[in-house]
Amino acid sequence: MAETPAPATGRLTVAQGTALYVGAVLGTGVIALPALAAEAAGPASLFAWLLLVIVSAPLAATFAALGSRYPDAGGVSTYARMAFGTPAAAVVGWCFYFAVPPGAAAAALFGGAYVEAAVGGGGTTVAITALLLMVVVTTTNFFGVRLAGRVQLALAGILVTFLLVAVLLSLPHASTGNLQPFAPHGWTAIGPAAALLVWSFVGWEAITHLTAEFRRPARDLPRATAAAVVVVGVLYLAVAFAVVAVLGSAAAEADAPLGELFAVALGGDARWPAAATALLLTFGAMNAYYAGAAKLGAALGRDGALPAWLARGSVAGEVPRHSLAVNAGLSFLALLVVLVAAVGPRPLVLLTTGSFVTVYAVGVAAALRLLPRRSRTWYAAVATVGAVIFLLVMTGVYLVWPLIVTGAALLYLRLTGNRASRTGAPASAPNEVADGGVWTRTAQVGRTDIR
Template sequence: MTETVRQPGAAPGATPGPTSGPTPGPAPGGRFTAPQATALYVGAVLGTGVITLPALAADAAGPASLVAWAALVLLSVPLASAFAALGARHPDAGGVSTYARLAFGERAAAVVGWCFYLAVPPGAAAAALFGGAYAAEALGGGDATALGTAAALMAAVTAANAAGLRVTGRIQLALGGLLVTLLVVAVALSLPHARLDNLQPFAPHGWAAVGPAATMLVWSFAGWEAITHLAAELRRPARDLPRATGAAVVIVGVLYLSVAFAVIAVLGASAADTEAPLGELMAAGLGGDARHLAAVAAVLLTFGTMNAYYAAAAKLGAALGRDGAAPAWLARGSTVGEVPRRSLALVSGLALLALGAVTAADIGVRPLVLLTTGSFVTVYAVGVAAALRLLPRRSKGHAAACVALVAIAALLAMSGVYLLWPLAVSGAALLYLGLRKGSRSGVSTMGR
């Protein structure tokens, strides 16, 4: 049975045509609970951004970077709400790719699916190296320790996801509580050392610097779409997904703003010079040995982020194979409860290749961060546009999508040259579809 939707450009009263691929159902009856989904959501968004970007943003805009943090927290509300409404209404492993297909057709689905899928490996390499940098600072060993830690993180995340989503969810639930506790402790112990003088001058590089800082900080807020790929695994998506989303937005927003404020108010001008701001905060409150605790927190945060994204990307790859937007051998594992091991293996392999390339070229992780955020902004743009078409008008989800679309347009404008990567990926996706259709047409002609 297929769902019918009005095709793009069709008149309102026209007879709708069938969509290709499976129809996302309203109640797939998975095994994830709302607390587990909240933990995965928090892990997807609250990760390496909180251990690195407060310092990078402070370097770009000074204390005025707090304005960029606040703006992105506010943007998270309508953005997460729109994706939650879509996930609750159309729970499917394809996530944003499925919404694009229902709203705009097969080509849009392939483009957004490929953009998300191929953003995860370079993003995972950058994230793993962020966590590795903390380990190297605490343990010594320099680049060798950082690289070894990064590779170990990738192996551990792959193993956790290969064991199945039930194991992944339990691990994420435990990590979520531990990580929130560590961040709260770091901020609480360091705030007595805060000085309001460190907030002056508030905009040392001018107010125009807030824009570039906000573009960089998109990395910290990428993840609001990730949980949609796991919506079908929830016991009651229509009830549990909005609850998980609301809880995640509050937790992430409070923690990000608290850590960002503490980094600037406690560390002052030195915040821009450190690669491990969370370690410096803990050292301010507990002494120098706290850097080891910060390294543990950084590695766990990195694991949580990578865990959520590997799970989402693996499911998405299987869905793309199922729907014909990627090779069919990826399709195994797309149904509820199955482990998409082939797709997981591909994601893991590409991430390792990205890690090796970054290490060999010695180019640093900043370009990878901006390339990845360019891809996610593109995914957000297509996803929000799909929400405007699929969600009922005058609903809360539709209103949230309207607000989010305006903000996403501004982020696209600020992404600049880093949109070339999602543009290239989009071209590759469309080329694959063209070749696939040409091959099918040739086979059909020969059979006549």
């Protein structure tokens, strides 16, 4: 069965796509999670990092395969529609779209905490920094994904340099004694440590909503994904090892482990380099997710899963400003609620993780149905099934939130008379035909027909 390539209407290059991936996945996890994982499992937490790096490779390959074959702003929502129909598409689309605002608020608060550590000012500094981060990210995406990609490319280069400086200059202070005892809480503690690190590896699905923005999705997306897997894996393992081997038992007590590494590497007060790194990490993650969510919202409006006035911008090259405005408004609202309630970012992190794990589960299930059986990419999807089940189990009670979102999405479809069935959006995956029919796609509307 032959497949016609999608038109090359996008503008993102491989380098820009890699930078967006690195920003989405590396994100804020590297700011605090090496210390939290060390607290849970000691030096044995390095195995948890290695496990998730290994698991992320086939997971990233799975979403890259789907994105390169079916480039569309709907991302995982589009794959779910093709595999399972309109209700599944609406559910997974809502889970992603409405997870970004609380996730963005949490990320902004993480960045604000590092700035507060550098300049002081307490909660006021944290709140102002978080607010400014949201404003800058929204403004960047207002001018389109091409600008967002260029900004991300520049930031990724600076970020990688900062992290490598912290690691390389601190490693001469590493001690093998800090690796003993290697598993102070037993080998079973690696499981809870890995559960903590899930936040660090969420993001491979985010760029699926930007696949149609690549110049040549079938060629460029797999290359960008492979490069990002290597960069993210090396940086995570390097930072995690440095935190454990250099800081030793103090790693488990460090609120800002990157700041401690910079202090060892550069000597003296390193709060400013740590704050700068934290801001770069935070901006990179927020920039990638804002871009992806804005495109997704436009696709959901186009397909009938959200109001139609959001649909503008779903075509490659267009800027989804209506969807971006809604996403930004909800993010500001989430930040305001957390600041007024004074509950901190932890609830936001857990709600966001639960939603994205649900997106992963549906995306992998769709891949098993859509990708050619017994192909390398299909086997990659098979390899991720166990990992997704593990993530679902570890998420536990926080799966209640995506269940609530699921109910809301299905209720919306019912109240609107399932408008998706009248918009031209495909209701299910096309069936294979025995005479070797050809798949044709229209990237602008995300439609897949068989002729």
